[in-house]
Amino acid sequence: MKPVALVVLAALAFPSAASAHATLQRTGPSFRERVQVAPRTVWLRFDQAVKPLPNSIVVYTSRGRIVSAPAHRGKDAYRVAAGLRSLAADAYTVRWHVISGDGHVVSGVYTFGVRTAAPPPTEAYGASGPTRAEHVVRWLYFVALALLVGGLGFRVLVLRAPLPPRADRRFYLVTGIGAVATLQVGIVAFLLRAEDALQLPFGRFLYGDLSPIAGGTRFGEAFIAMTLGFALVTALLFLSWLTDRTAFLWPAFLLGLGFASGLSLSGHSAADAGSSWKSELADWVHLSAACIWIGGLVQLALVVLPLAPAVRRTAFLRFSTVATVLIALLLAAGTYLSILRLPHLHDLWTTGYGHVLLVKLGLVALALAWGGLHRLIAVPAVARGGDGLFARLPRSVLGESLAGMAVLLAAAVLVDSRPPPRPVSPPPSASQPSR
Amino acid sequence: MQPSAEHVHWLFATGFLILGLCLLGEAIVGSEVWRRRWWRAHLWPGILFLMGLLMWPVMTFYTNSTVHMLAHGSWAEVLTLAGGVELALVRGKLSSPWWRLTMALAFLVSGSGLLIHEQNGWLFQRSSFLHHLMGWTLVVGAVVPVARCIRPRSVAVGSTFALTVVVIAVYLYCDRDLAPVFGHLSPLAGVQHR
Numbered sequence: 001m002k003p004v005a006l007v008v009l010a011a012l013a014f015p016s017a018a019s020a021h022a023t024l025q026r027t028g029p030s031f032r033e034r035v036q037v038a039p040r041t042v043w044l045r046f047d048q049a050v051k052p053l054p055n056s057i058v059v060y061t062s063r064g065r066i067v068s069a070p071a072h073r074g075k076d077a078y079r080v081a082a083g084l085r086s087l088a089a090d091a092y093t094v095r096w097h098v099i100s101g102d103g104h105v106v107s108g109v110y111t112f113g114v115r116t117a118a119p120p121p122t123e124a125y126g127a128s129g130p131t132r133a134e135h136v137v138r139w140l141y142f143v144a145l146a147l148l149v150g151g152l153g154f155r156v157l158v159l160r161a162p163l164p165p166r167a168d169r170r171f172y173l174v175t176g177i178g179a180v181a182t183l184q185v186g187i188v189a190f191l192l193r194a195e196d197a198l199q200l201p202f203g204r205f206l207y208g209d210l211s212p213i214a215g216g217t218r219f220g221e222a223f224i225a226m227t228l229g230f231a232l233v234t235a236l237l238f239l240s241w242l243t244d245r246t247a248f249l250w251p252a253f254l255l256g257l258g259f260a261s262g263l264s265l266s267g268h269s270a271a272d273a274g275s276s277w278k279s280e281l282a283d284w285v286h287l288s289a290a291c292i293w294i295g296g297l298v299q300l301a302l303v304v305l306p307l308a309p310a311v312r313r314t315a316f317l318r319f320s321t322v323a324t325v326l327i328a329l330l331l332a333a334g335t336y337l338s339i340l341r342l343p344h345l346h347d348l349w350t351t352g353y354g355h356v357l358l359v360k361l362g363l364v365a366l367a368l369a370w371g372g373l374h375r376l377i378a379v380p381a382v383a384r385g386g387d388g389l390f391a392r393l394p395r396s397v398l399g400e401s402l403a404g405m406a407v408l409l410a411a412a413v414l415v416d417s418r419p420p421p422r423p424v425s426p427p428p429s430a431s432q433p434s435r
Numbered sequence: 436m437q438p439s440a441e442h443v444h445w446l447f448a449t450g451f452l453i454l455g456l457c458l459l460g461e462a463i464v465g466s467e468v469w470r471r472r473w474w475r476a477h478l479w480p481g482i483l484f485l486m487g488l489l490m491w492p493v494m495t496f497y498t499n500s501t502v503h504m505l506a507h508g509s510w511a512e513v514l515t516l517a518g519g520v521e522l523a524l525v526r527g528k529l530s531s532p533w534w535r536l537t538m539a540l541a542f543l544v545s546g547s548g549l550l551i552h553e554q555n556g557w558l559f560q561r562s563s564f565l566h567h568l569m570g571w572t573l574v575v576g577a578v579v580p581v582a583r584c585i586r587p588r589s590v591a592v593g594s595t596f597a598l599t600v601v602v603i604a605v606y607l608y609c610d611r612d613l614a615p616v617f618g619h620l621s622p623l624a625g626v627q628h629r
Binding site (some may be wrong): 021023024089104106183189191194205207209210211213214215223224227228231232234238241242243330363 | 484488491492495496498500501502504508511512519522523526528554562579626
C-alpha cells in the first residue's frame with residue numbers, strides 16, 4: 001500500500017513539463033500571412049518537444065504542386081522545419097503532422113500567401129465540401145433558430161398575455177428544444193467544416209488543430225460568437241421559466257436576433273464580391289423575418305391554438321398582422337439579394353445556384369399561397385367570431401409552418417452553393433478619348 | 436489574449452471547492468436549516484449553473500484539438516443541466532426527487548469525458564495520472580448522487596457527495612504545471628513550457 005501512496009503523492013506534488021499533447025504555438029509564415037518576399041523555409045513551434053516525420057510539413061501551391069522538402073528538426077526539439085523551393089506569387093497551403101510527446105499524432109492545416117492574399121483554411125488546397133450532411137445540418141440549424149428566435153418573437157411581439165400553465169410549459173419546451181438544438185447543431189456544423197479543411201481520418205481528426213479555423217475564418221469567428229451568444233440566450237430563457245418572469249424574454253429575443261447576424265456576417269452576403277453592409281443587413285433581415293414567421297407559426301399550431309382557448313383569437317389575428325409585415329420584409333430583402341447574386345435573369349436557369357433558387361422560389365410560392373388562404377379565409381372568419389374553425393386550424397397552420405421549413409431546406413442548400421461570378425467591368429480602352 | 440490553461444483549471448477548481456464546501460455545510464447542518472435563507476438555498480445550484488455557463492467560452496476558445504473541444508463542450512452541457520435542475524428543484528418548478536439523477540448523469544458524462552480524452556496510461560505523466568484519477572472518481576462517484584436520491588436526509592451520503600466534489604477540486608488544482616506562477620519546485624520539472 002505504501003508504494004502506491006508514494007506514487008500518488010509524487011504524481012500530485014511534482015510539476016510536469018508536458019501536460020497534454022503538443023499544441024502549435026507559432027509558425028513562420030504565420031496563419032494567413034501575406035508575405036512580400038518568398039520564405040525559404042516553413043517552421044512550426046510547439047509548446048513541448050515533438051518528433052518530426054519526413055512528411056511532417058507539406059506545402060502545396062494553389063494548384064496542388066508540392067514545393068516543400070522533407071521536414072526535419074528545427075533549432076530545438078520544439079521546432080519542425082521544411083525547406084522550400086523558390087516560391088512564385090501564389091496562395092500556399094501548409095498541411096502538418098508531428099508526433100507529440102505523448103505519442104499522439106497531432107495535425108493541422110493553414111495557409112499563407114506570397115504577394116497575394118491567403119484564402120481561409122476552409123478553402124485551402126485539398127479542402128472539400130460542403131457535403132450533403134452539411135446541407136442537412138445547416139437546415140437543422142435554421143429550424144432550431146426558427147424555433148428559438150421565432151418562439152421568443154411570438155411571445156414578446158404577439159402574445160404578451162399570461163398563458164395557461166399547460167400552454168406555458170409547452171411554450172418553454174418548444175423554445176427550449178430550439179435553444180439546445182441551436183447549440184448542438186452549431187457544434188456539429190463547425191466540426192464538419194473543420195473536417196472538410198483538415199481532410200483527416202476520424203482517429204487523427206480527434207487530435208486535429210482547429211484553432212486556424214476557429215480563429216482565422218469568418219465561419220469560425222461566427223461559430224464562437226454564436227455559441228456564446230446562444231448559450232446566454234438559453235440561460236435567459238431558463239431564468240424566465242424558473243422565475244416565471246417574462247421580462248427575461250425581451251433580452252433573450254434581442255440577443256437571439258443579434259447573434260443570428262453571425263450567419264449574415266460570415267456567409268455570401270459578407271464574403272463574396274459585391275457584398276457590402278447593405279447586403280449583410282438584407283441577409284440578416286431576410287433570415288430574421290423567416291425565423292420569426294416560421295417559429296411563430298409553430299407556436300400558434302402547437303401551443304396557442306390547442307392549449308390556450310382564451311387568447312387564441314387575439315393571438316391568431318395579431319400574428320396575421322405581424323406575419324404580413326414579416327413576409328413583406330422577407331420578399332424585399334430576398335429580391336434584393338437575388339438581384340445582387342444573379343446579375344442576369346438567365347443565370348436562374350443556366351447556373352446551379354439559379355436552379356436551387358428556382359426550387360426555393362417554388363417552395364416560397366407554396367408557403368405564401370398557404371398563408372394567403374389563412375389571411376383571406378381564416379382571418380375574416382375568426383374576426384367575425386367563428387369558433388368552429390379552431391378545430392381544423394392547428395393542422396392547417398402546422399402545414400404552413402412545414403412548407404416554411406421546406407423553404408429553409410432549400411435556403412440551406414443555397415447558402416452552401418456558390419453564386420455565379422459577377423461580370424468584370426472592362427477596363428477603359430486606351431484608344432478611348434479621356435474626358 | 437487567452438488566460439493560460441493553468442489559470443482556467445484553477446478557476447474551475449476554486450468553483451468546485453466553494454461548491455463542495457457549501458454542500459458540506461448543507462450536509463452538516465441539514466437541508467432545513469441550510470435553506471432558511473433563500474439565497475443560501477440557491478447558492479450552490481447557482482454556482483454550478485454559472486460554472487456550466489463559464490465552461491462554454493472554454494470550449495470555444497481552446498480549440499487546439501477536436502477531442503478537447505468536445506470534452507469541454509460535454510462538461511459545459513452537463514454542468515449547466517445539473518445546475519439548472521437543482522435550481523428548478525429549489526424553486527419548486529420540478530418536484531420529483533428523481534430529477535436529482537441528472538447529477539449522477541453529470542458525474543458519469545464528466546468522468547467518461549475525462550477518460551476518453553486522455554488516451555495515455557496512468558503513469559505516462561502527471562496530467563495523465565490525474566485525468567484517470569478524476570475520471571474514475573467521477574464514474575465510480577456517480578453512485579453517490581444516486582444514493583442522495585434514495586436517502587436525501589442522510590448526513591453520511593450528503594457528506595460523501597460534498598467531499599467527492601472537494602476531492603475533484605484538489606485534483607484540478609494539481610492538474611497543471613505550477614511553474615509559471617510559483618516557480619519550479621523541483622529540478623525534475625524540466626524546462627518551463629509556457
